[in-house]
Every structure is written in structure tokens, then in C-alpha cells.
Amino acid sequence: MYELLKKDGRAKRGRFTTVHGVIETPVFMNVGTVAAIKGAVSTDDLRGIKTQVELSNTYHLHVRPGDEVVKKLGGLHKFMNWDKPILTDSGGFQVFSLAKLRKIKEEGVHFNSHIDGHKIFMGPEQSMQIQSNLASTIAMAFDECPSSVADRKYMTNSVERTTRWLKRCKEEMARLNSLPDTINPHQMLFGINQGGIYEDIRIAHAQQIAELNLDGYAVGGLAVGESHEEMYRILDAVVPQLPENKPTYLMGVGTPANILEAVDRGVDFFDCVYPSRNGRHGHVYTNHGKMNLFNAKYELDDRPIEEGCNCPACRSYSRAYIRHLLKAKEMLGMRLCVLHNLYFYNTMMEEIRDAIDAGEFQAYKKRKLEGMEQK
Numbered sequence: 265m266y267e268l269l270k271k272d273g274r275a276k277r278g279r280f281t282t283v284h285g286v287i288e289t290p291v292f293m294n295v296g297t298v299a300a301i302k303g304a305v306s307t308d309d310l311r312g313i314k315t316q317v318e319l320s321n322t323y324h325l326h327v328r329p330g331d332e333v334v335k336k337l338g339g340l341h342k343f344m345n346w347d348k349p350i351l352t353d354s355g356g357f358q359v360f361s362l363a364k365l366r367k368i369k370e371e372g373v374h375f376n377s378h379i380d381g382h383k384i385f386m387g388p389e390q391s392m393q394i395q396s397n398l399a400s401t402i403a404m405a406f407d408e409c410p411s412s413v414a415d416r417k418y419m420t421n422s423v424e425r426t427t428r429w430l431k432r433c434k435e436e437m438a439r440l441n442s443l444p445d446t447i448n449p450h451q452m453l454f455g456i457n458q459g460g461i462y463e464d465i466r467i468a469h470a471q472q473i474a475e476l477n478l479d480g481y482a483v484g485g486l487a488v489g490e491s492h493e494e495m496y497r498i499l500d501a502v503v504p505q506l507p508e509n510k511p512t513y514l515m516g517v518g519t520p521a522n523i524l525e526a527v528d529r530g531v532d533f534f535d536c537v538y539p540s541r542n543g544r545h546g547h548v549y550t551n552h553g554k555m556n557l558f559n560a561k562y563e564l565d566d567r568p569i570e571e572g573c574n575c576p577a578c579r580s581y582s583r584a585y586i587r588h589l590l591k592a593k594e595m596l597g598m599r600l601c602v603l604h605n606l607y608f609y610n611t612m613m614e615e616i617r618d619a620i621d622a623g624e625f626q627a628y629k630k631r632k633l634e635g636m637e638q639k
């Protein structure tokens with residue numbers, strides 16, 4: 265259940281209560297694609313860096329180790345030893361971006377696994393079944409992610425099918441949640457708005473899915489190559505069409521600046537691979553801009569990545585040491601950078617929530633953006 269605690273301009277401060285605990289929003293979900301944050305980060309580590317929600321991937325876990333295996337082991341929470349909320353995406357995005365030789369039909373998508381090429385069929389019912397086996401807190405609806413350059417006709421047909429698929433997802437989840445051997449009978453469903461960069465298609469679709477009284481609503485198919493300005497324009501058009509008393513999730517976004525701009529437009533939930541991916545390459549976020557720790561100027565720099573940062577990397581280690589680890593290809597180097605970056609994102613979300621609570625979001629956003637542009 266979502267409670268809208270406060271508004272500051274269009275920015276929303278909310279509280280989402282789930283069977284696995286409370287999520288304070290706006291929130292950044294930490295991405296663990298195959299049930300692990302890349303960079304040798306464990307769920308025990310997540311407890312020390314303010315992570316509220318872990319996000320795992322339906323398609324990847326279906327291919328390996330198999331959702332039936334995870335179900336036999338008691339579901340994803342038990343498998344990973346994580347008792348807080350988990351969101352699983354529907355697999356739709358991966359089916360459309362990774363899988364080979366796919367065929368889209370009304371019943372779903374036939375495609376070949378990107379691992380070993382074996383044939384897989386996934387439609388709304390299969391995606392819901394897999395997510396029910398994984399027993400995540402929040403399941404995402406199975407949608408088509410059309411190419412952002414798809415023409416109007418294709419986009420209109422695709423979005424209409426996504427709506428029909430969403431209704432099937434809702435029915436199937438209700439059925440699965442009522443079965444006696446379902447691990448999480450309180451699983452929740454978020455619908456996904458699509459429509460590329462066509463504002464009118466997006467708005468009509470948002471109005472249709474808003475009527476289905478789902479637990480939350482996502483905006484999908486953005487941050488796939490369009491400009492930041494286009495993304496903000498779509499958010500300006502779409503977010504007001506989605507129910508204010510439900511969480512709004514902007515999928516796959518983004519940079520700290522993208523998040524600040526989207527919070528300013530009423531978005532509650534975010535996820536992105538940037539902090540972990542950049543961390544694995546020695547790129548770390550600070551309040552004074554991004555740093556590349558491979559840079560020679562850090563060779564003798566005995567300061568932490570960011571002075572005053574309370575993350576596991578900055579509490580104990582210097583830029584010079586982490587640079588050495590990265591150069592020597594020691595896994596600890598990557599790990600420390602990923603921990604710092606996730607801590608940076610999670611702390612920024614905490615600051616955003618405090619700023620909205622205090623009615624000072626605009627001043628905070630300006631200060632944060634100006635600081636990050638320094639380097």
C-alpha cells in the first residue's frame with residue numbers, strides 16, 4: 265500500500281508498505297541481475313549501504329538456474345538471504361534486447377536463449393508464473409519494448425497488445441496468489457506504460473492502464489537512446505496521467521542528474537546499472553563530479569574517494585590503494601568502487617527524501633547539480 269506523505273512542487277515523498285517491509289520513496293533499487301550485484305557484492309553488504317530494494321531479472325533467472333530451482337529452494341529471498349523487498353522485472357526487456365530469433369504473437373514471444381540457443385516461449389502467463397516461483401515482492405507486467413524508432417502505426421499496435429497482455433498478467437497473478445503452494449501470496453503487480461517518444465500514444469496508454477487499479481505504474485522504454493530532454497518531455501506528459509496515490513517507477517534510469525529531474529516530475533522508483541557498471545571500471549561518483557581512479561594523479565593520493573563519505577570503501581581505504589587494486593586487477597578494487605557508488609546513490613535518495621520532507625527540494629536539487637558539475 266502506498267501512502268503519499270508529502271508533495272514539494274511535483275516531487276512526491278511516499279511510503280510503500282509491502283509484505284517484506286516498508287519502502288521509503290523516492291527510492292533507488294540496487295540491480296542484482298542474476299540475484300547478485302555484479303562486483304562481488306553480497307546481500308550482507310547491501311545491509312550496510314542503505315539498500316531498500318534489490319532488483320532481479322526474470323529472464324536471466326529463468327534461463328539460469330531456472331525459476332523452478334529457486335522455488336524448490338524457498339524463493340529468491342531465501343536463496344539470496346535477503347529479507348527486504350525484491351522487485352523482479354518481467355523479462356520483456358531482455359526478450360526484446362538479448363534474445364535471438366524472436367517471433368512476437370498475440371499469445372507471447374517465441375525466442376532462443378542467449379546462453380545456449382534453446383527455444384523458450386514467454387507470454388504474460390509464463391512471466392507471472394516465473395515471478396511467482398521467484399516469489400518477489402513486486403512483479404512487473406510482461407510488455408513489449410518496441411524500438412524507440414518504431415513508426416506510429418507499429419507503436420499503436422504494440423501498445424494495444426501491451427494493454428491486453430497487462431490484463432492477462434493481472435488475472436494470472438490473482439490466480440497464482442490464490443494457490444496453496446505459492447510462496448508469496450501477497451505479490452504485487454506494476455503495469456508498464458509504453459509508446460516511445462509519441463506523447464499522445466503514451467498519454468492514451470497511461471489513461472488505459474491507470475483504470476486497472478494496479479499496485480504501481482512504471483514508465484518503460486525510456487533511456488534507450490533518446491535525448492535527456494525528450495525523456496523529460498515524456499515524463500512531463502505521462503506522469504500526471506498516472507495515479508498520484510500509487511508509486512511511479514521510471515525503469516532503467518539513470519544518472520544522478522536524471523534522477524533529480526525525474527523526482528522533480530513526480531517519480532518514486534528508480535533502477536539503473538550505472539553505479540555498479542561504472543564502479544567495476546573504476547569510475548566513482550562524488551558530490552564534486554565523477555572520478556576515474558585509474559588516473560595517474562591518484563597514485564599517491566591518500567584521501568578516501570570522498571571525504572566525509574561513510575561507505576565501506578571510504579571508511580577504510582585511500583584512493584591510492586583502490587587505484588593500485590584496480591591496476592593489479594584485484595577483485596577488491598571493483599568491489600570497493602561498486603559499494604561506494606551504490607552508497608552514493610542510496611544516500612542521495614535519502615537526501616532527496618529529507619529535502620522533500622523539509623519543503624526544500626528545489627534548493628537541494630540546484631545545489632547537488634551544481635556540485636556534481638564541478639569536475
Ligand SMILES: [Zn+2]
Nearest residue numbers: 573575578604
Ligand atoms: Zn564512499
